[in-house]
Amino acid sequence: MGWFKRDKEGITTSTEDKKETPEGLWHKCPKCKVIVSVEEHQQHLWVCGNCGYHDKIDAAEYFSFLFDNGKWTELDANMTSVDPLEFSDTKKYVDRLEQGKKKSGLKDAVTTGYGEMDGIPVTIAAMNFRFIGGSMGSVVGEKIARAIDHALKNNQAFIMISKSGGARMMEAAFSLMQMAKTSAKLTLLDKAGLPYISLLTDPTTGGVTASFAMLGDINIAEPGALIGFAGPRVVKETIGKDLPEGFQTSEFLLEHGFLDFVTERKKLKHKMSQFLRMSQKS
Template identity: 50%
Template sequence: MGFSDFFKNFKREDSRDRKDAVQHWTKCPSCGAVMYNKEVIESSYVCSKCSHHFRINAQDRLNLICDSDTFIEYDNDLAPNDPLAFVDKKSYTKRIEEGFAKTKRKSAVISGEALIHGKEAQIVIFDFSFMGGSLGSVEGEKIVRAINRAISKKQGLIIVSTSGGARMQESTYSLMQMAKTSAALGKLAEAKLPYISVLTDPTFGGVSASFAFLGDIIIAEPGAMIGFAGARVIKQTIGTDLPEGFQTAEFLLEHGLIDMIVSRKDLKHTLSDLIKMLVPYENTYIYNS
């Protein structure tokens, strides 16, 4: 091996070591602290330095709020089609394929039922990794079916939202889901069963303009960005400077638009307590999780 070849191999190995090191560490986007990935996972994906709540996928969130091995998924065979043959920079079909490749799921929501500290509930959780958690016809249908199951089984409903809004690739089909889900929630209210809405970062557009803000109890994670349109769009529309942090969970709580802010580590206990208070339970399971 020549002298120059030695340094080429040295640089290549050094580059590989750096890449491996990066994969084991996470940098907080809020305070810039660098944490070992294991530490991030053990802290429920919350920064140990500034309490910033990282975005997490639907499966991780299920694991955080449900008792172990109690979640039963429904309607996971439902998949969107492309009735409009929609194409922007990519075809809608291609975007669906990319969403599946990222999440191994056919839609932006997981729906089913589980126990939360031994208390039954219907649960719907959005996954931002699938097309930005956008609301399409399949997502709306899965929400409505979860509502119907809650009514049939006399259970509470929990929806955890993280979404950019209605899915533009489905046009009116997507917008219909706003009315469809809202009407179904009206039936849940008539049945005197609670709906707990959990808003996480980000929750915007048609989701925030429909079922996300129809909860009997509305909870948000600390620091979550929540609104309808983005701040830049609003400013361009009204031509006025906006209050600092006006779309944060803290601002919404201060102005009475949500009921509480709950840190991720306390969310499971909070949901369990609310279900216990609001659902007329005949059966509560003793479950150690």
């Protein structure tokens, strides 16, 4: 048993004396496991400098580098979801909403605002995955519809940044109606001759993909994003066949004509403003 005893003291510090690494100082890449400081990760726009993995970020982070100098004005900031169906499963919907607010610090799964991007006035709506998986409920649809109305009223381009698990089941038909409502609003934008850019990020699935996410004048995606209606497992079980390698990734969709291009996060602002300038000239 002597094998398991230390003959010398001081080889390691006692458990009581060990200091834990403070949380929030370091980031570990989910893909390649390389560890960098949170500050460095933020400077790289939340993209791994080693393997290029694009971390999930929400509206506040996108707005910080898409709007000039990170300055923007929020629309409908106080709009929140209610429980029209009095949905109750393993957990009441009202409790899920409160939990989502406390966990994310957000009021719902989309944030909308306006400002300038490379000097071009734009209205942007960006989904927040931290709030109940970026699910689309009535508030999400209404805020997107109102953001499009703002773009129409002020003769601005509209940009939609999607990141969602799909329609919010706790609102049933109320959630599904948002697919038609947002699509109809985009028709008005098209008739007014105003450009609409759709940016699909990881993941963009369900009713969001089946409506406004795929209706852009140009559809852009970040590298490696999961994009589709149903998940790969469900598709495989439905058709009873093995899926191609990389199925439902942004690169796969680009190759099969569902996207216009895939762009790294650091190039997004330049690419989108370039398209908007071209649109203004046509």
